[in-house]
Amino acid sequence: MIDRATSLSTVWAPAKVNLYLHVGKPLPDGRHPLDSLVMFADGNAADRVSVRPYQTVVLKVDGPAAKALKGEKNNLVLRAAKLLMDAAGRSDLGAALNLHKELPVAAGIGGGSADAAATLQALNHYWDIGFGDQAILNLGAELGADVPACLQSEPVLMRGIGEQLTPFKMQPLPIVLVNPNVPLSTADVFKKFDAMGLGSDFKEREGPDSSGGPEVLARSLERYSNDLEVPAKILCPAVKDVLDTIEKTEGALMARMSGSGPTCFGVFETMEAAQAAAYIISKRKKKWWVKASLLSGSR
Secondary structure: OOOOEEEOOEEEEEOEEEEEEEEOOOOOOOOOOEEEEEEEOOHHHEEEEEEEOOOOEEEEEEOOOHHHHOOOOOOHHHHHHHHHHHHHOOOOOOEEEEEEOOOOOOOOOOHHHHHHHHHHHHHHHHOOOOOOHHHHHHHHHHHOOOHHHHHHOOOEEEEOOOOEEEEOOOOOEEEEEEEOOOOOOHHHHHHHHHHOOOOOOOOOOOOOOOOOOHHHHHHHHOOOOEOOHHHHHHHOOHHHHHHHHHHOOOOOOEEEEOOOOOOEEEEOOOHHHHHHHHHHHHHHOOOOEEEEEEEOOOO
16 A cells, blocks of 8 residues: 655545546446546645644645535545544544645545545554554445545556456556536436446456557557446536547547546646646636646556
8 A cells, every 4th residue: 555645644635547437237236337447646636634633533624626515514534534433442532634625526536535545544643543454445445435446546457346456557647637627426427327228238358558658558548438428428518528628639649537527637648748738728728627647657
């Protein structure tokens, strides 16, 4: 598990990017079988969770995307803190948590899951509970399907209902993340996916060719897709605009939606090309959230 702490009391919560996402028909419990290759952003596209001493557990949210969480009663950060306290059998613990929110909410890049993962890691250290990696992963799975992958924060094949994680060898990958600043509910996208009768041809596949550079990978990824893209475009037409904008930007090797959207990403040959593209897109679309990022490769 990667230690993303910048100090004892601050942990990064990077964006999760699905390079592809195949989805099957719903299981009897309503959840869906998944097959996805996941990578994680650098500090250019990440939230931060910080901890200070306090008698009880309290949470303050700040940052550019904080407004979207105002009044939220079931925040994943607080749920993660309570789950850890309960697992440790320690009702006497306290901490002042600060979530610096940079990532857009309901965006398909696992922001809430990343925040929960960072909280578990930060408080496990801060409270000196001493749970090992597997114990923290098990707690993460109780909070959401994406949380275990966010705890590992390295390239993985994500299967089952998201709980089956297999490390996948990847080189760092320059991308641009683009969100039209329109929230899109994951539950609504899956509901539309089901209503459209999609997922009948689902099967797990071998991962793409990751032996070359970004151009080789982009060509290989053409054989894969994001199965949630079609229902997402119906619910949020801005997704098509985002994809078209990325594809038309100089240097873009491919464009695809991440997760349940509406955030999309473009792959570029170098970070310089990604940064130039992010600058161009942000100038053209001033209300959009645009970030160049280097997805972390395998350790």
